[in-house]
Amino acid sequence: MRRDHVGTAALIGVALAAALIGWSGQVLLLPAALAFPVLWTHAPNRMAAGLVSAAYFLAASHGLPQGVATFYSSDLLPGLLLWLAASVSFFGVHTLLWTSVRTKRPHRYVAAGILMALPPFGITGWAHPITAAGVLFPGWGWWGLAATTAGLIGLVTRIWPAVAVALAGAWACSAATWTDPDVPQSWRGVDWQMGASLGREAGLQRQRDLIATVQKAAGDGVAYIVLPESALGFWTPTVERLWTRALAGSPVTVVAGASVVGADGYDNVLVAVSAGGGRVLYRERMPVPGSMWQPWWGDSKGARADFFANPVVVLNGYKVAPLICYELLVAWPLLQSMSHDPDVVVAVGNGWWTANTSIVAIQRASARAFARLFAKPLVISFNT
Secondary structure (H helix, E strand, O other), X not given: OHHHHHHHHHHHHHHHHHHHHHOOOOHHHHHHHHHHHHHHHOOOOHHHHHHHHHHHHHHHOOOHHHHHHHHHOOOOHHHHHHHHHHHHHHHHHHHHHOOOOHHHHHHHHHHHHHHHHOOOHHHHOOOOHHHHHHHHOOOOOHHHHHHHHHHHHHOOOOOHHHHHHHHHHHHHHHHHHOOOOOOOOOEEEOOEOOHHHOOOOOOHHHHHHHHHHXXXXXXXXXXXXXXXXXXXXXXXXXXXXXXXXXXXXXOOEEEEEEEEEEOOEEEEEEEEEEOOEEEEEEEOOOOOEOOOEOHHHOOOOOEOOOOOOOOOEEEOOEEEEEXXXXXXXXXXXXXXXXXXXXXXXXXXXXXXXXXXOOXXXXXXXHHHHHHHHOOOOEEEEEEO
């Protein structure tokens, strides 16, 4: 019994290390997360499997409490509660599906991986090891995803040492030749450091300042400028007219984050505006649970979510895969968009509240990994 305790403690320690390394925000370290299935399958009992799962998930998402405290200008308690609540899905799924019958573990782990990749459990399916596919097999697309899945299955069988060696070899080869996703020549993503004021200061002068930034970013051959989540604040006819007039005579189309308010809540959106007018281009499929999406209040409050709507949108002939903030932390929005073979991936966020955490770095790493997996150009725009 004492030996089991020592073994479980060691597994928990390695799970913590794997999560902290894999989800540090360095894209090339993502494959460290593949240690988790090995640790899960070596748990001596169900309780140990649950503790290993909890340790992995809590370490991978350790920036959440501080981020929530910053967002709400409060102490750490709300963030700690949300952190623990979010871990319930990952902990529960992996605990319940663990089995003492070793031959059944591969099937159980596949089931756990699928459940954590899709709603409803996938809503908090952060730190999914499948994200490492883009580092292990860049450019392989769905074959790379299949190869990584096969590797994850192999890691919960008796031949896991051989599988681990093969995956480590793929990791080393990729790291030695790694290049970031291309940025299309006619596209430009703008990063800002406006803090919490972005999207909250709705005055005319703020809009003029943003317009001046866009005009400065425009250059030869630039046709599309991407601005962060919430950049334009509330999208109203007045804001649309202001931007349309400012872009008169310019070939540039601005893709920017905004909010559209209705009687039954609001949508977190991307709008496209040019000299010819503006329109809502994309409605976020998965807003941040808790702070934005609040289904317990019904349809009268919070941001609306439509899990499988508009995975790609068309902009002047481009098939665009848009992703806003939280959608970069979970697997299914990325995979759903990639299933429609987009021409370009556009990833935006407003991460001012993540200061002193690795959350934005993780979002960027996830976007880069999936874009490289499917060999798609990537445009990123964040406010910090």
